Amino acid sequence: MLNDRKRKILQIIIEDYIETAEPVGSRTIARKHNLGLSPATIRNEMSDLELLGYLEQPHTSAGRVPSAQAYRLYVDSMVDSMKEEPGVLTENDMALINSWYKERIRNMDDIFKSTAKILSRMTQNVSLVLANKKSTARFKYLKFLPLSDTRAIMCIVTDDGAMDNGLIDIPAGMSSAELDYLSGKMSNLLEGRRLTEINGDLLQEVYSAVSEDEVMLASLKKAISNIAAKNSEQKVFLGGAKQLLNQPEFQDVGRVKNLLGILEEEKVVKDILNAGDDSGLKVTIGSENKFTGIKDCSMVQATYRLNGQIVGTMAVLGPTRMEYRKVIAVMNYLHKYLETILKDPK
């Protein structure tokens, strides 16, 4: 519905505004870009674009600023074409990312932490990374490791090779052999269950088949529910709140406070990240955001998976005047990179 010339002019305005954060005027466009058009003509086109809802005027005699609708068009026309190309990422950028990861990966947490840092550094915006915990893991077996006369450590091994443990009370005088017998029996009865299934009732049932000690049962229940809770917990990693302050739209302290308040509430951040559906890359612009407090921001979000299962979500949050091109390029690259790493964490 937009002819080529309008489209071209709109793109110039968007990119100019993204770069300078200043309203763009017709003269500026004519001067900077060799369109073969006079400012007056451009003015007419801009007037049309404003009527169509793509441009806004802060006040009568300022240049014009892209509307959310304009960004939407801009992003949509870009995302598809960028699916397979590295986009604007330079070799240098990619090398930087690679080495960054290489240096500091010791465990999963490090991966997420590094991702948050890289994202914010490369995009000059706030980054949010949500790590899901594998709540679908299945119980494999458990083992008691004696600690003292009345205490032992319960180790639970799941089928994904992970391990959790908790402290439990045992009847005084119980021998190591007895503990092994107990754990063997219980393991048999629980094998294959999801951790989340193993609630108090099931545990009671299984336990009463092998022992009667109430104290031990109670501590078992507590330890396992703790482990289950820990396993279904999501963890949030943030990066680059500082970068925000470099953006002209956040020179206003009130706005910074607002956003910082949101970022500090872990629960809110989780809600925001969980709200994104899980279909590849998603860009939410301005008031498209459902959460009050970030309605004047844009967010680019991607979900990464391992064997079809969602492992986490990463997002970049910043002003609507965001370098979408760069952000999307970085996200695409990280997305691929992460799914490779996660598949084989060496």
Added chain:
Amino acid sequence: MLNDRKRKILQIIIEDYIETAEPVGSRTIARKHNLGLSPATIRNEMSDLELLGYLEQPHTSAGRVPSAQAYRLYVDSMVDSMKEEPGVLTENDMALINSWYKERIRNMDDIFKSTAKILSRMTQNVSLVLANKKSTARFKYLKFLPLSDTRAIMCIVTDDGAMDNGLIDIPAGMSSAELDYLSGKMSNLLEGRRLTEINGDLLQEVYSAVSEDEVMLASLKKAISNIAAKNSEQKVFLGGAKQLLNQPEFQDVGRVKNLLGILEEEKVVKDILNAGDDSGLKVTIGSENKFTGIKDCSMVQATYRLNGQIVGTMAVLGPTRMEYRKVIAVMNYLHKYLETILKDPK
């Protein structure tokens, strides 16, 4: 060296300035406080106080502002008298703190997290909490839990009842009994050692007494060094960066950026917190801080211990114009409260 009247006037100026963040003038003092003195007299005293280094003038015709030296005097005379009293904490405050902790303690991390949150909420400043890991724990025994034909989980139990684990490769076809034999032998040889002592060489020595498989040895080394690293790692919890923006001294975005930059660098925060000696409550005012970037801030810091050993450090960081009285009261209270909780984490 200061007579009572000077001392009194200085205190009034400090507290007034802490409350209003505005330079305090002689008239204001005379009006607000019934000292029985005219502004002129107060002016004379203030002039003296300035000469003595306790007051500063932003410019000729402004009121006066306390110097770092003044805060020093103020804090010193306060800390001692507050050791045993609840200070300015209301019953309400204390009840709030208690319930806050009660609600969300599941593990150690939660304790630290809550502490950071409470500190920042109650003091309206940034809070930093450093959690030490027990690096002095001694090895008790280890155990291998088979996972697959070629992999097992190594569990290490230490004398403080904690447990760590890591994934290791085992020779294909090794039986469970063989693994038990191996772990029993190694446990005997390593018992009583500090985790940090168990380096590659020692491990090689111990291991070669029981087996020859190189692959397993390599993965053992790696797993144990990972565990040792994790155990000596310190963890940082922050809270209330948002609160800073409520302080008039942080209306300047540049200053916020500066501080935020520091807080985002985990390493720097660790350095700052580790620098504090371990003697109870410590207040560092302005340029007393050795770290560039917080030289215009004050910090109140306390170290908490369990059985004589340092478990962590908590601190409140804010402008030199800080509500020392309140901050110190909160810290004192939390300090006592935490040491109780830590002793018996129920």
Added chain:
DNA sequence: TGTTAGCACTCTGTATGTGTGAGTGCTAAC
């Protein structure tokens, strides 16, 4: 000798006015 009233002086913050520059919309000519 310590305290105070009076006064001139200084400096900041706010309000007000003016000029400049960038931008627009409209009209008329090409």
Added chain:
DNA sequence: GTTAGCACTCACACATACAGAGTGCTAACA
């Protein structure tokens, strides 16, 4: 359909004026 010209608008920068709060100094007072 495009463009030159022109009047108009508005934000911003700058200067000037002014009120308010505070100071230091001096001289008078108890």
